[in-house]
Amino acid sequence: MIIPHPSHLARIPGHFTFDATTSVRASDGAQGAADLLRTLLAPATGLPLRPSPTGRVVLALDPELGGLGAEGYGLTVGPDAVLLRAARPAGLLHGVQTIRQLLPAQALSERPESGVAWRMPCVQVTDVPRFGWRGMMLDVARHFQPVSFLRRFVDLLAFHKLNVLHLHLTDDQGWRMPVAAYPRLTEVGGARSRSMIGRSGSGRFDDLPHAGAYTAAELRSLVAYAAERGVTVVPEIEMPGHTRAALAAYPHLGNVPGRELDVWTEWGVCRNILGVHDEVLDFCRTVLGEVLDVFPSSYVHIGGDECPVTEWEESPAARRRAAELGLAAPKDLRGWFLGRIGDFLIEAGRRPLCWAEDSGTLPPEFTVMPWRDTDHGLAAARRGHDVIMAPHRSTYLDYPQTEQPGEPLGQAGGIVDLRAVHGGETVPADWEPAAAARVLGTQAQLWSEFVPTAEHAEYLVFPRLCALADRAWNPAGDWSTDFLPALLRHEDRLAALGIAHRTIPHPAVPPHTPRATSRTTSPRTISQ
Numbered sequence: 075m076i077i078p079h080p081s082h083l084a085r086i087p088g089h090f091t092f093d094a095t096t097s098v099r100a101s102d103g104a105q106g107a108a109d110l111l112r113t114l115l116a117p118a119t120g121l122p123l124r125p126s127p128t129g130r131v132v133l134a135l136d137p138e139l140g141g142l143g144a145e146g147y148g149l150t151v152g153p154d155a156v157l158l159r160a161a162r163p164a165g166l167l168h169g170v171q172t173i174r175q176l177l178p179a180q181a182l183s184e185r186p187e188s189g190v191a192w193r194m195p196c197v198q199v200t201d202v203p204r205f206g207w208r209g210m211m212l213d214v215a216r217h218f219q220p221v222s223f224l225r226r227f228v229d230l231l232a233f234h235k236l237n238v239l240h241l242h243l244t245d246d247q248g249w250r251m252p253v254a255a256y257p258r259l260t261e262v263g264g265a266r267s268r269s270m271i272g273r274s275g276s277g278r279f280d281d282l283p284h285a286g287a288y289t290a291a292e293l294r295s296l297v298a299y300a301a302e303r304g305v306t307v308v309p310e311i312e313m314p315g316h317t318r319a320a321l322a323a324y325p326h327l328g329n330v331p332g333r334e335l336d337v338w339t340e341w342g343v344c345r346n347i348l349g350v351h352d353e354v355l356d357f358c359r360t361v362l363g364e365v366l367d368v369f370p371s372s373y374v375h376i377g378g379d380e381c382p383v384t385e386w387e388e389s390p391a392a393r394r395r396a397a398e399l400g401l402a403a404p405k406d407l408r409g410w411f412l413g414r415i416g417d418f419l420i421e422a423g424r425r426p427l428c429w430a431e432d433s434g435t436l437p438p439e440f441t442v443m444p445w446r447d448t449d450h451g452l453a454a455a456r457r458g459h460d461v462i463m464a465p466h467r468s469t470y471l472d473y474p475q476t477e478q479p480g481e482p483l484g485q486a487g488g489i490v491d492l493r494a495v496h497g498g499e500t501v502p503a504d505w506e507p508a509a510a511a512r513v514l515g516t517q518a519q520l521w522s523e524f525v526p527t528a529e530h531a532e533y534l535v536f537p538r539l540c541a542l543a544d545r546a547w548n549p550a551g552d553w554s555t556d557f558l559p560a561l562l563r564h565e566d567r568l569a570a571l572g573i574a575h576r577t578i579p580h581p582a583v584p585p586h587t588p589r590a591t592s593r594t595t596s597p598r599t600i601s602q
Contacts, residue, residue: 076175077234077544078551081200083197087196089153099127100125101136104135120186143165158173172199176194177192182571204546205513207462210227210520211519215312216521216522217522217526218248218287228307237304240310243309246346249287250264250287251287269282290367311362311375313378314381321335328385350410355411373425379431389404426441429464435457436454438457442462445464468495470519471495474489475491475534484524500515536575
């Protein structure tokens with residue numbers, strides 16, 4: 075019935091009906107959730123849901139409900155009243171989304187719906203998420219999406235009780251984050267001459283320029299909009315690799331004096347990376363200082379992986395710096411670089427976050443996102459890192475969903491179907507308790523090499539994101555008895571929300587068994 079599957083739900087006799095006389099009573103601290111309920115239900119129902127001290131819909135914040143944690147809620151729907159309780163405001167916001175799912179799907183429409191009885195079944199729900207980090211990474215660097223789409227995406231995340239929007243704002247192919255101290259980052263780095271839309275080596279381009287960048291005001295507005303819905307926006311600024319767009323804007327930050335570069339028009343891992351001279355570190359600190367001013371998130375992502383070191387090995391300045399630091403080889407500058415940036419973020423009261431592409435050592439203060447293999451997550455947890463699991467074979471939604479003809483072009487190396495996403499284990503059963511306790515949660519990824527439009531993005535994300543949301547909230551939910559029957563009913567909701575999604579498979583259709591993927595091909599970005 076509900077996605078993600080609640081921790082506990084029991085049906086009781088009867089229905090509760092919202093009508094023009096229904097009013098809402100909100101306790102201290104619950105007004106935000108009451109306002110959200112009105113905002114979300116008004117377009118389709120037209121109901122005012124006026125505030126009243128005698129309202130039959132009661133939203134109550136009670137810090138004594140410690141068993142519900144930071145995001146859990148209790149919901150009782152009776153024939154005459156609705157009671158939504160939580161210990162923290164986030165729990166009330168999740169409960170509002172459950173109320174939306176209990177109502178007819180037409181309640182999700184953005185247009186007025188007539189002739190609908192706005193009633194929901196009587197239930198008792200106690201619902202607490204398993205993981206505190208339940209997110210989605212959206213790559214707006216390779217293909218820019220307007221802030222209006224980001225707001226819609228926030229709404230879709232919140233509807234599925236996901237609480238993190240991870241924005242990949244910079245890469246070789248584009249820089250979308252405004253930085254007042256370095257205006258050329260968006261003026262130059264925010265535009266490229268063309269985009270490759272075929273797979274690596276295909277040589278097929280759309281031959282159209284691509285450009286876009288956000289304003290600081292737009293991003294601040296997005297952060298506030300997301301917070302009202304219980305979603306945190308986490309920014310990502312790539313370094314020291316994946317920085318070709320920054321080097322096109324400010325060539326002196328690179329490793330070859332006097333060289334000029336353009337914003338990259340290919341996909342994959344670019345060999346051009348930041349230098350390691352003091353001016354580069356000052357640049358990174360200044361950029362991140364402005365990022366911190368826009369994004370209040372506790373976590374700041376700085377990329378950190380897929381950093382070819384050829385330029386450092388060839389650079390006299392980089393070799394000299396490695397020697398001065400007593401490092402064995404220029405490749406060790408990556409760990410030193412990340413450590414300096416991590417120190418800056420920690421001194422600013424934030425937590426550094428980066429990708430982990432292998433089991434190599436990262437600065438101990440970093441939270442890591444292992445994406446190649448769950449074993450890398452285990453290795454990181456054993457070293458004392460907090461971990462957010464992002465294994466590509468179950469969380470990368472830029473892979474095709476099927477092998478059927480007509481499937482949109484996607485990442486090479488196999489498919490990731492709905493069953494693979496739902497079958498992903500955030501914490502494998504054989505992990506020791508100490509390592510398992512280090513796992514903060516999981517998130518899906520949508521790299522946008524092959525995703526030029528918002529409609530295409532939604533098609534790739536849904537319904538697979540529903541599966542990830544279900545596993546992140548309640549891993550005990552079973553595929554065949556809990557998730558798939560609920561998802562088949564959920565499809566009406568996706569349609570009411572106007573989501574261009576892939577048709578949900580019938581239970582009789584056997585799931586696809588994912589093929590193994592070569593370790594020599596990067597699933598995060600296509601190797602050239």
